[in-house]
Amino acid sequence: MELYLDTANLEEIREIALWGVLSGATTNPTLVAKEFAARGERLTWDGLRSHLATLCELVGGPVSAEVTALEAEAMVAEGRRLAAIHPQIVVKLPTTEEGLRACKRLSAEGIKVNMTLIFSANQALLAARAGAAYLSPFLGRVDDISWDGGELLREIVEIREVQDLPVRVIAASIRHPRHVTEAALLGADIATMPYGVFKALLKHPLTDLGLKRFMEDWDKVKP
Numbered sequence: 001m002e003l004y005l006d007t008a009n010l011e012e013i014r015e016i017a018l019w020g021v022l023s024g025a026t027t028n029p030t031l032v033a034k035e036f037a038a039r040g041e042r043l044t045w046d047g048l049r050s051h052l053a054t055l056c057e058l059v060g061g062p063v064s065a066e067v068t069a070l071e072a073e074a075m076v077a078e079g080r081r082l083a084a085i086h087p088q089i090v091v092k093l094p095t096t097e098e099g100l101r102a103c104k105r106l107s108a109e110g111i112k113v114n115m116t117l118i119f120s121a122n123q124a125l126l127a128a129r130a131g132a133a134y135l136s137p138f139l140g141r142v143d144d145i146s147w148d149g150g151e152l153l154r155e156i157v158e159i160r161e162v163q164d165l166p167v168r169v170i171a172a173s174i175r176h177p178r179h180v181t182e183a184a185l186l187g188a189d190i191a192t193m194p195y196g197v198f199k200a201l202l203k204h205p206l207t208d209l210g211l212k213r214f215m216e217d218w219d220k221v222k223p
């Protein structure tokens with residue numbers, strides 16, 4: 001399972017990319033808006049283009065950028081514009097009727113599409129049939145309403161297998177490290193997670209304690 005950062009923050013990407021385990025990134029309008037607001041910058045098309053291009057260079061893998069248009073025609077136009085920014089851009093579309101129509105058209109043009117806001121196995125099936133390259137079921141938001149995000153992912157991965165669908169499944173809306181383990185066990189192709197969760201994957205108190213003891217013992221005898 002590949003590991004993606006779910007962020008539009010360049011510093012977070014820069015830091016995690018150094019670990020050598022980052023395969024891609026996903027963004028959404030909320031994450032981009034948060035980033036520009038934090039920098040006190042007004043969001044312009046030129047600003048967004050240069051931000052996404054830098055993000056792609058830092059990640060060195062696929063970067064999902066979401067359209068904000070709600071009608072198919074406008075989604076297609078915006079998707080083409082986003083895809084033209086960098087060859088690594090994957091166009092993210094909402095799983096709506098308009099989104100499906102736009103997905104079909106952009107995919108037919110060879111533009112990779114990530115269908116987002118997936119909350120049911122049937123939405124995933126429709127998105128795959130529309131030619132999506134990636135499906136993004138939202139585990140955390142399903143868990144938030146006391147349903148089972150893991151079960152949703154399990155069904156989607158199984159449908160992908162038994163139907164032999166040429167689509168990659170991204171476990172999205174990851175809230176904690178256990179979600180990542182669960183996604184890996186369930187056969188997700190990718191897990192996309194916030195910076196804090198990525199950092200938490202590595203942390204273990206026994207690793208810190210073990211290393212401290214090794215160094216203390218070594219210090220006692222080292223020349």
Ligand code: E4P
Nearest residue numbers: 006026027028141172173174
């Ligand atoms: C996925 O691509 C989305 O950007 C993201 O995972 C949403 O997560 P959230 O539910 O934490 O906002």
